[in-house]
Amino acid sequence: MEFSSKLLENAVYEMSQLPGIGKRTALRLVLHLLGQHKDQTNRLSFALQQMRSELKYCKSCHNISDVDLCEICANTSRNDRLICVVEDIRDVMAIESTGQFKGLYHVLGGKISPIDGVGPSDLNIDSLVQKVLDKNVDELIFALSSTMEGDTTNFYIFRKIESAEITVSTIARGISVGDELEYADEVTLGRSILHRIPFEQSLKG
Amino acid sequence: MEFSSKLLENAVYEMSQLPGIGKRTALRLVLHLLGQHKDQTNRLSFALQQMRSELKYCKSCHNISDVDLCEICANTSRNDRLICVVEDIRDVMAIESTGQFKGLYHVLGGKISPIDGVGPSDLNIDSLVQKVLDKNVDELIFALSSTMEGDTTNFYIFRKIESAEITVSTIARGISVGDELEYADEVTLGRSILHRIPFEQSLKG
Known part of the structure; x- marks a missing residue:
């Protein structure tokens, strides 16, 4: 792309550093700004x-x-005394919007992922373990995404707090509400059968 | 979307004012910036x-x-003395990248479009007409997009400079190089037959 202006080129370059924004999109966004009021x-x-x-980040x-x-x-x-462990702030927003959770959160800031160079020390794990060991928690709910990295992170934390003997749960995996069984993947369908719940209980949700 | 921070909410709001960027994308972009160095x-x-x-905009x-x-x-x-009339700067960049044009450009800044409230006076038409009437131009090439608005704009300018008796041309419409005939739309295919060129001439391109 040949630019007639260094200022424009620089603005497009910086814009295209954002994830998912290529040079063409960046140019479109920047030209849009040019067409709008300076404010x-x-x-x-x-x-x-x-x-x-x-x-700031909440100190707790x-x-x-x-x-x-x-x-x-x-x-x-x-x-x-009820703590929901999540990956990042978007998960907090998602769970808050359900209105179903009245405990507190603990934002890890990511998942353990050796391939991306993210180890346990890069995440907010120590402060969570400390909270549990200080006997300030009754139940921990893991609400990490259900991937290899998520499972690894859950297990790492679980091993660290095992001795505290608190309740540790994980959010239910299963078929989405409104979904057809035939389109569900096998692992999810399998889990939803394995972790079936009493029918009367399902009427409450 | 419920935000835990006014600063974040504000940044997401301003980001989502850009075209094609919704609230969710804006949040993703803003959180990405948070994860990067402040610089x-x-x-x-x-x-x-x-x-x-x-x-600045070029005064010519x-x-x-x-x-x-x-x-x-x-x-x-x-x-x-050869002027190519285009809609906006992206068209200049596109034509420049072909390396096939050695004249100058005239950027209108849009097309006449009553539905969007864009009239002739909102575009850089007067200065173009002046250039032509001042006898500074031999040929004008219209390279606007081939829509109702583009055609209207071409015709409006054409009527204004008719008296100057210069050559006025428009870029060729036809089947894209490398395209299959069967997938071309009828109008384009029709035009490419109507405006066929001598075979020897096509060998040069």
């Missing part, structure tokens, strides 16, 4: 810079927060 | 702001440029 570009730039420099659950202790951890009406 | 966000913000505030062809007269217009080895 829009300024607001975007300022919002990104302010977020990157001022954003490592969720993104504007204050030291996030809204969820600071909410005294929630059960602070 | 990346600063570079992106600065590049966008600098581009938006300092970018209205192409984007860092200086008053763009590189193409300033290049004395190009034929400045």
Whole structure:
């Protein structure tokens, strides 16, 4: 791509550093900004810079927060002895939007993945283990994605806290609500039979 | 979407103002920036702001440029009496990358489109007409997209410069090089038969 302007080229280059944004998309986005009022570009730039420099992580659950202790951890009406372990903040948002969970979260910040160079020390595991060993937790719910890395991470944490003798559970895997059985993959269908629940219980959900 | 941070929410909101970027994509992009070094966000913000505030348009062809007269217009080895009329700067880049055009461009900045509220006065048409009437042009090539709006714009300009009696041409429409006839649409195929060229001429391209 040949640019008639260094300023444009630079803006397109920086934009194309974002994941999933190629050079052509970046050019389209940048030209869009050029066609809009100057304020829009300024607001975007300022919002990104302010977020990157001022954003904090909750000192308890490592969720993104504007204050030291996030809204969820600071909410005294929630059960602070029930902890849901998730990968990142998007999972917190997803679970919160269900309205089904009234405990607290613990955001690991990723999964153990040797292939990506992510070891246990790169994640917020120590503070979770400490919480459990300090007898501050009754139940831990693993809500990591159901991949090799997720399972490894679950198992690593489980081994670390085994001695504490608390309840450790994992979210249910099964056929999505509304899905046809014939299109489900075998592993999921197999698990949903293996972990079947009493019929009366299913009526409550 | 419920955010645990106003800073994050604001950044996601501004990002999602870009065309084709929804809330979910915006969140993914913003979280990506959070995971990278602070410098990346600063570079992106600065590049966008600098581009938006300092970018100029060439005073002759209205192409984007860092200086008053763009590189193409300033290049004395190009034929400045042959003008290719295009919609926007992406078209200039596309034609430049073919290496087949040695004249200058005129960037209209859009097409006449009453439905989008774009009239002739919103485009760089007057300066083009002036160039022609000042007898500075031998040939005008219309290279607008082949839509109702493109055709309207071509015709509007044509009527304005008719009296100047210069050569006015339009880029050839036809089957793409390498395409199978059976998959071409009828209009394109029809035009490519109507505007057939001598076989010997096709050997040169």
